[in-house]
Amino acid sequence: MRTFCVDDLAKFLIEPVLMNQLTLKQWEELILIFRESKLLASVYHLLIKNDDFESKHNYVKRHLRSAFVHADRQRRQVIYECGAINALLCKINVSPIYLKGANYILRGSCNSLGRIVSDIDLLVPKTELDKVEALLKNNLWKSEVISDYDEKYYREWAHEIPPLIHILRDTVLDVHHNLYLPISGRALDISLFESGAIVVGEQYSVLNSADSVLHSIIHLFMNEDFTNSFRDLFDLSLLITEYGNDEFWDRLSFIASQSGYEKEVYYCLKISNQLFQLPKPLIYEGLEVRFKSIFTDFFINSIISRAITPKHTLLDTFTIRLARFYIFIRGHCLKMPPHILISHLIIKSFKASVEAIIGKHYFDKD
Amino acid sequence: MLINTGAYSFRVNTDKKEITPIIDSLYGDCVNKSDLADFKIKVLSTSILRRFLKPQVSFFCDQHTPFKPLPASQAYPLLEWGMNWCIATHDHTRLLVHAAVLVRDGQAIIFPASPGSGKSTLTAYHALSGWSLYSDEMAVIDLKTGLVEPVYRPVCLKNDSIDLVKKWFPDSIFTPIWRDTQKGDVAHLKALKWSEHACLRPAKIIAVVFPKYVKDKELTIFKLNQLQGFETLSKNSFNYSTLGESGFNAVDRLIRHAKLFEIEYGSLEDVSEFLAEDVLI
Numbered sequence: 262m263r264t265f266c267v268d269d270l271a272k273f274l275i276e277p278v279l280m281n282q283l284t285l286k287q288w289e290e291l292i293l294i295f296r297e298s299k300l301l302a303s304v305y306h307l308l309i310k311n312d313d314f315e316s317k318h319n320y321v322k323r324h325l326r327s328a329f330v331h332a333d334r335q336r337r338q339v340i341y342e343c344g345a346i347n348a349l350l351c352k353i354n355v356s357p358i359y360l361k362g363a364n365y366i367l368r369g370s371c372n373s374l375g376r377i378v379s380d381i382d383l384l385v386p387k388t389e390l391d392k393v394e395a396l397l398k399n400n401l402w403k404s405e406v407i408s409d410y411d412e413k414y415y416r417e418w419a420h421e422i423p424p425l426i427h428i429l430r431d432t433v434l435d436v437h438h439n440l441y442l443p444i445s446g447r448a449l450d451i452s453l454f455e456s457g458a459i460v461v462g463e464q465y466s467v468l469n470s471a472d473s474v475l476h477s478i479i480h481l482f483m484n485e486d487f488t489n490s491f492r493d494l495f496d497l498s499l500l501i502t503e504y505g506n507d508e509f510w511d512r513l514s515f516i517a518s519q520s521g522y523e524k525e526v527y528y529c530l531k532i533s534n535q536l537f538q539l540p541k542p543l544i545y546e547g548l549e550v551r552f553k554s555i556f557t558d559f560f561i562n563s564i565i566s567r568a569i570t571p572k573h574t575l576l577d578t579f580t581i582r583l584a585r586f587y588i589f590i591r592g593h594c595l596k597m598p599p600h601i602l603i604s605h606l607i608i609k610s611f612k613a614s615v616e617a618i619i620g621k622h623y624f625d626k627d
Numbered sequence: 628m629l630i631n632t633g634a635y636s637f638r639v640n641t642d643k644k645e646i647t648p649i650i651d652s653l654y655g656d657c658v659n660k661s662d663l664a665d666f667k668i669k670v671l672s673t674s675i676l677r678r679f680l681k682p683q684v685s686f687f688c689d690q691h692t693p694f695k696p697l698p699a700s701q702a703y704p705l706l707e708w709g710m711n712w713c714i715a716t717h718d719h720t721r722l723l724v725h726a727a728v729l730v731r732d733g734q735a736i737i738f739p740a741s742p743g744s745g746k747s748t749l750t751a752y753h754a755l756s757g758w759s760l761y762s763d764e765m766a767v768i769d770l771k772t773g774l775v776e777p778v779y780r781p782v783c784l785k786n787d788s789i790d791l792v793k794k795w796f797p798d799s800i801f802t803p804i805w806r807d808t809q810k811g812d813v814a815h816l817k818a819l820k821w822s823e824h825a826c827l828r829p830a831k832i833i834a835v836v837f838p839k840y841v842k843d844k845e846l847t848i849f850k851l852n853q854l855q856g857f858e859t860l861s862k863n864s865f866n867y868s869t870l871g872e873s874g875f876n877a878v879d880r881l882i883r884h885a886k887l888f889e890i891e892y893g894s895l896e897d898v899s900e901f902l903a904e905d906v907l908i
Contacts, residue, residue: 289663293689320663323720330719334869574690 263578264290267491267570271536274300274495277307285318290575292324298571299492301325302332302375332375339366339378342432343465346383349400353392356466357383358458360437360476364467365496372499380424380433384468386455387438394422394436401428410608418444418597440476441483445596449479449520457516470504471512475522482525485592487585491571497529498537505542514544527552532565564588629664631657632779633824634767635714638664642671643684643702649802650706653781656821666713670706672699688713697808704805704813707783711764715865721776722768722877723865726835728761728775729753734907735775735830737766738838739863742810745840745892748788752895753902754818755796759827763818765865766832770873773880774829781815789814834886834906835860838898846897848905849889856887 264287273280273291283291295301305325308314314322343363350357359367362378385393398404402425407415415423420439426432439448454476458466468476474497481493517523527548533539567584570576593602630637630650636659639650669687673696682699685692686709693712697705715723726739727750740746747763754760761775763782768775781802784792789804789812800817837851837859851859860878861867867874886906892898 285661285663293667297690320665323718324665327717327719330871330873331869334719334871337871572690 263576265294265576267566267576268536270294270298270491270571271495273304274307275537277304277311277313280304280308281313281316285320288318288321292321294571294573294575296324296328297573299377299489300375300495301328302377303372303492303495304375305329306374329375332377335378336366336373336376338430338432339363339381340462342381342427342430342434343367346381346434347464349396350385350393353389353396355385355389355393357385357393358455358466358468359383360440360468360473361480364473365500367465368461368467368470370470370500371503372496376496380435382421382435382437384437384440384451384454387451390422390436390438394425397425397434397436402426402434403428405433414605418442418601420448441479442596444598444601446598447483447521447595453516453519457512469512470500471509472516474500474504474509475513475516475520475526478517478525478529479520479522482528483592483595485589485596487568487588488572490569494529494533494569495537498533498539501533501539501542510542510544523548524552524557527557528561528565531561532569535561535566536569629659629662630654630710631659632710633657634776634778635666635710635718636664637710637713638667639706640667640669640671641702641706643699646670646703646706649703652800652802653815653817654779657779658821658825666710666717668706668709668713670702670709686712701805701808703802703815704783704808704810707781707815710780714765714767718767719866719869720770722766722770722867722870722874724766724768724860725764725863725865726766727763728766728777730759730761730775730777730827730830731757731902731907733828733830734833735761736834736836736902736906737775737832738836739766739860740838741863743840744838745788746838747782747784748791748840749838749895749898751782751784751788751792751799751816751818752795753899754782755792755799756899759823760818761827761830768832768877768881769829770870770877772829773832773877773884775832776829777824777827779819779821779824781817783810784814784816786811792816832881832885833908834888835881836902836906837889839889839891840893841891842893844891844893846894846901847891848901851887851889853882853887856882856885 292301295304305328343359346357360382362376363381365373365376366378405424405426407423412423415421420442421435421437425434425436439451441448454468454472457469457472459469461467477493477497481490513526517526530541530545534541564584564587567581568588570581593606597605628639628650630639667689670684671687673683673685683696684699684702684705685696686694686705688709724737724739726737727746728735728737729750738746738749750760750763761777762780764780766775767778792799793801802815804812804814806812835856857878860881867878890898
């Protein structure tokens with residue numbers, strides 16, 4: 262018998278007062294689940310905001326406060342790194358546009374409170390990519406050790422170069438030249454995003470709020486990996502709540518239709534409404550008319566609603582794993598044309614089988 | 628199974644049944660005030676084939692494996708190292724320093740040291756001759772009060788020091804010896820009972836001593852200035868940089884109020900004498 266399901270988690274996030282009823286035994290599980298979902302520090306902030314933190318048991322407070330300290334350290338680190346990267350890339354007249362976590366932290370959006378950032382994502386013009394990479398590599402950033410196959414994957418098909426890691430600080434940097442894989446045939450007209458970028462904190466370029474919401478929607482709904490999807494959807498519902506004025510919806514409609522990702526916007530609005538009770542905006546009706554069908558209903562109600570569950574043994578069920586597997590296959594199919602996909606899956610599954618038999622670190626390069 | 632170390636508790640799951648009696652021998656006497664665990668950990672056999680051929684074990688903290696697998700014979704040391712990892716990477720509510728902690732008359736001395744400095748031998752020797760063992764591995768320091776908290780863990784001895792401690796203290800309680808681990812031969816020493824641990828209270832740190840064992844060397848004492856103390860302490864802390872300002876303040880308070888020494892020694896009796904005469908107040 263499972264103590265929690267994804268709906269419970271969502272309710273706790275939108276109505277933190279519900280967590281007052283929990284027993285310590287339930288908290289023990291919830292702390293593990295929220296830590297794995299990268300939301301433990303966000304829960305800390307929600308409880309603080311609601312004045313519900315101090316009344317909690319010491320056990321709960323200790324774990325939440327610890328998560329907060331860790332996330333806050335990351336926040337400071339991100340701001341520091343972005344300043345350093347700006348100063349460096351300024352030498353070749355490149356002003357990178359920060360994406361996702363770094364974007365939220367730099368603009369100080371509500372969802373940045375307690376947000377865990379595993380790497381810094383930035384976007385530079387494709388024409389400058391070689392220069393940017395060379396400059397970073399001359400300044401203490403190095404490529405992580407990856408297999409030759411992965412190297413080829415990044416260089417030929419992906420929208421980003423292999424991750425760079427700072428030699429002294431271990432910070433990971435993902436340098437993008439697009440927001441989705443060119444090999445898919447659905448890469449975006451990046452000039453639209455570049456011209457719409459805004460400056461925050463006096464020197465940092467970030468995507469404007471509507472564009473960054475669209476980027477997060479693409480990142481979530483085109484992905485084959487739903488590991489962080491629950492957190493990502495919570496991000497989206499907070500961003501939309503914070504920035505969703507008329508101008509925002511106009512821009513989102515425009516950029517989504519120009520980029521060809523309106524269906525994904527529909528998915529996002531529908532599931533956010535179901536899970537986080539995000540009010541349906543005016544544009545929703547039009548999207549529903551165009552995209553509602555038995556297929557999309559099935560996809561949202563039976564697949565996404567399950568696959569969105571944080572990946573934790575305390576939550577997993579057979580149907581959730583099945584939904585996640587569907588997402589895995591779907592995400593790959595969206596990414597690549599069939600002939601490339603087949604060879605990609607053969608290589609990846611061969612590696613996975615060998616690792617299952619001989620041991621997990623067989624392919625590691627030391 | 629729940630391992631209670633006082634400051635932290637661990638829910639342990641394993642398919643290596645042979646380590647259960649070892650856990651019992653070291654932690655079996657602890658009294659659990661509650662059934663709550665801070666960490667959910669597992670030591671499990673790895674891949675299918677590896678169960679039969681050169682078996683290996685992996686450590687899990689909840690769903691993650693922070694280390695590469697080790698030979699199955701090293702399941703127990705892996706568990707202890709994994710527990711250290713859990714604390715060092717998750718607890719940012721206290722300052723954690725890679726150090727042994729010994730206490731006498733309510734006065735705590737912490738011994739930060741790098742591997743090979745003889746820290747654990749020094750710890751075992753004193754823990755078995757009248758000092759209270761607060762920790763062999765990690766000084767857990769309260770950020771508000773600056774007091775160091777006791778943690779109920781065994782001392783991890785390596786190589787020659789295992790036989791030495793057994794010779795000095797024939798009645799001491801040891802786990803079996805695990806050969807050829809990444810740290811050489813390893814055995815764990817239970818240096819105090821739970822009933823003794825339960826009486827320990829957070830203690831004021833009166834000195835920081837950086838020990839260095841040099842064979843046959845006469846005791847040499849260096850007084851460190853506050854700057855040297857700060858540098859070495861922050862470098863030996865697991866979470867100094869994560870804590871930011873509160874970490875800085877904690878280390879700052881420590882170096883202002885504690886005596887700071889570096890010692891080179893060849894005999895532990897000399898160290899005892901030095902601690903009793905020059906360090907304790």
